[in-house]
Amino acid sequence: MKIYILLFIEFFKIGILSLGGGYATIPFLYQLINDYGWYTTQQLSDMIAISILTPGPVGINMATFAGYKTIGVSGAILASISLVIPSYIIVIVISKIMIKLKDNFYIKAILDILKPTGCGLLTVVGIKFCKDYITDIYSLLLLTTLFIISYKFKKNPLYYFLIGGVSGILIHLFFPNSGI
Amino acid sequence: MKISLKDIYIEFLQIGIQLLGGGYVIIPLMKRNIIDKRKWITDRDLSEYYALSQSIPGIIAANISAFTGYKLNGAKGAAAAILGIITTPIISIIGIAIILNKLLQISFIQSIFWGASISVIILIYLSIKEIWRNSISDIFSFLIYVITIILSLSFSLSPAKIIFITLFIGMFYKIIKKQRENL
Numbered sequence: 001m002k003i004y005i006l007l008f009i010e011f012f013k014i015g016i017l018s019l020g021g022g023y024a025t026i027p028f029l030y031q032l033i034n035d036y037g038w039y040t041t042q043q044l045s046d047m048i049a050i051s052i053l054t055p056g057p058v059g060i061n062m063a064t065f066a067g068y069k070t071i072g073v074s075g076a077i078l079a080s081i082s083l084v085i086p087s088y089i090i091v092i093v094i095s096k097i098m099i100k101l102k103d104n105f106y107i108k109a110i111l112d113i114l115k116p117t118g119c120g121l122l123t124v125v126g127i128k129f130c131k132d133y134i135t136d137i138y139s140l141l142l143l144t145t146l147f148i149i150s151y152k153f154k155k156n157p158l159y160y161f162l163i164g165g166v167s168g169i170l171i172h173l174f175f176p177n178s179g180i
Numbered sequence: 181m182k183i184s185l186k187d188i189y190i191e192f193l194q195i196g197i198q199l200l201g202g203g204y205v206i207i208p209l210m211k212r213n214i215i216d217k218r219k220w221i222t223d224r225d226l227s228e229y230y231a232l233s234q235s236i237p238g239i240i241a242a243n244i245s246a247f248t249g250y251k252l253n254g255a256k257g258a259a260a261a262i263l264g265i266i267t268t269p270i271i272s273i274i275g276i277a278i279i280l281n282k283l284l285q286i287s288f289i290q291s292i293f294w295g296a297s298i299s300v301i302i303l304i305y306l307s308i309k310e311i312w313r314n315s316i317s318d319i320f321s322f323l324i325y326v327i328t329i330i331l332s333l334s335f336s337l338s339p340a341k342i343i344f345i346t347l348f349i350g351m352f353y354k355i356i357k358k359q360r361e362n363l
Contacts, residue, residue: 017343020315021240023307027339035338042297046284049296050276052303056196056269057206057241064266064273076274080266084246087238088262091246092255094232105358111235113324113350114343115315119308120328121339126304133297142295146302160299168295169288180294 003071006036008082011063015086019114022051022059025083027121029066030128039069041132052157060084138178142167183220183252185260191218192245192264199241199268204230206241210248220252234314241265324350 051061067079233243249261
């Protein structure tokens with residue numbers, strides 16, 4: 001029972017504190033590794049990749065996945081519902097009393113602070129992922145290639161996963177000692 | 181005119197199935213299904229909901245769905261829309277998660293995921309760039325950004341604690357600044 005309450009609280013919290021779309025939830029999902037060890041860093045990055053490639057909003061996909069890692073199917077359902085309950089409440093309050101968000105000093109100030117904070121938190125996760133995954137010459141080369149490509153090509157995530165996945169297989173085949 | 185909960189649920193279920201990727205991707209789908217096909221809301225409604233959804237916490241797709249659902253059938257409509265949009269993730273992700281462990285025992289699948297991890301880093305980087313454009317607009321927001329990174333990397337505080345600290349510092353500054361302007 002305790003795990004259900006924990007799951008609810010953690011994902012409800014993410015629903016309140018993340019601002020700026022699905023990727024903004026990643027720092028919170030990363031924190032769950034430290035706090036509860038529900039999954040590993042490698043599993044988190046697998047979850048992110050699959051969530052981007054699966055139909056549905058990325059943020060909800062990731063929450064469902066993370067929930068599944070804790071207590072299976074019931075965890076998956078509970079996590080995704082807990083994540084959207086704050087949205088539901090906030091939207092109804094705004095629609096009912098028609099708060100003029102842009103004009104209210106306090107709401108504007110809170111958003112002015114939450115947005116750069118969310119951006120900083122995501123930057124830190126990016127740095128941590130680099131530390132975890134850029135460990136040899138192969139990963140460094142792949143990251144550099146993808147980085148250059150990101151300035152030349154479209155933003156469609158499929159391209160990056162295609163290049164990443166094919167590179168993984170090729171390195172595995174041609175450099176068996178790489179451990180990849 | 182109230183739209184039936186079943187219709188709302190089914191329409192958002194269909195949007196969820198076609199939705200691939202995050203953020204603005206939902207807009208063309210909403211335009212096709214909710215505006216052009218069903219004529220439930222107007223273009224102006226949609227752009228208003230999108231703007232609002234970006235400036236409140238939560239998953240943007242869930243926020244837009246809730247705003248639209250609320251307009252169509254009040255609080256119940258909002259619930260039907262949200263449930264519709266999260267049905268696809270729940271089913272597809274559970275399905276994938278069940279077979280994933282078996283797949284990961286195959287060595288070349290592991291190699292694909294090794295490459296995908298590096299791709300994830302680039303996608304996070306692209307997302308940071310996009311959020312940066314909407315959030316870092318002056319010295320104040322840049323300082324909040326820097327403080328967040330320092331707090332996180334040097335003290336390894338949790339995101340929730342960091343948000344409370346930056347909110348505290350930021351609100352302190354904003355309120356003082358406002359009082360000075362009023363003098």
